[in-house]
Amino acid sequence: MAERAEEVTAVREERKVVVVPEEVPEELTVGKAIQVHEAARAPAVTVYNKHELLVNLKPLVRKTDEEVIPVLRDPYTKRVDGFVTQFELIVPTSHRSRFTVLDFMHEFPIFKPSDDLLFVLKELEDKRVRGAPVADEEGKLIGVVDYYDILRVLKHKLPGEPELKVKDVMRTGEEYMIDWNEKVNKAWHKLINKFLPGLVVVAKEEGNKAKGIITYKEFVKTNRWFIHREGEHMSVPMAKVKTIMLRGGVPFLRPEDPVSSAISKFLVFREPIIPVVDEEGKYVGAVFIEDLVGKLARLPRKGAVKTVGKEAETVSERTSS
Secondary structure, three states: OHHHHHHHHHHHHHOEEEEOOOOOOHHHEOHHHOEHHHOOEOOOOOEOOOOOEHHHHHHHHHHHOOOEEEEEOOOOOOEEEEEEEHHHHOOOOOOOOOOEHHHHOEOOOOEOOOOEHHHHHHHHHHHOOOEEEEEOOOOEEEEEEEHHHHHHHHHHHOOOEEOOEHHHOOEOOHHHEEEOOOEHHHHHHHHHHHOOOEEEEEEHHHOOEEEEEEEHHHHHHOOOOOOOOOOOOOOOOOOEHHHHOEOOOOOOEOOOOEHHHHHHHHHHHOOOEEEEEOOOOEEEEEEEHHHHHHHHHOOEOOOOEEEEOOOOOOHHHHHHO
């Protein structure tokens, strides 16, 4: 029995398909072959009152970790008027904020079920949103989609394991990190002004050793970050990044790790950024989920594929068999 198991494992290794990155026309990419309805899911939070205070959505989002909150005309027709995301929830800087859902509601994009993932990704980047609703021809809500949903579908639709490493999709530079002794308002400004989903938190006194991350989710989940800009007087010292950062359970990657490791960690931990560190745990760069998703969606659906082992096959040969 043990010998038979070893034989099966050996055969599987011989026929392991690896997707080789290469420039191909859009119609031959993985993302072009997948329609957005395949990634859509029911939202955990919906809004029917456009005049609802934005700060009132935070408790609901904390419980569900929902990325996209559709704004529906009423609970009966379920017609989509727009949506907000977690990112908009961090814009109000005070408990007394009077900003409403309508003040920050996006009217576009709202995707059709047949839209392909390449189109979806371009629209998300162009409109600077991290997810959006999917509606039918009558504007009735079908579901919502975010980068995690797209990554989940891509993982299952890829014809093989991507021949990519973390260093091929990571960003480098000090603009993607922040010292843990900085005040939270500096982190907030970097996230808002640069439209970044998160930053790697480092200890500069330890040679930029990575300590964790701070993302828009931390600002949504805590009440200790408020900056008191909207007519309030500063009553307490500004908190430091280390007080609200996510440090426990933060995944890390190495530059030479296979990109499949990044895929798994994004889907398990559902954080928008993963630090990339060297052997000493010092900051090297960061992988953002949108960069990873964009790279995977543009992998060839047909064309350059090879197997690790004795046999070789192309994607077109494999998919037609």
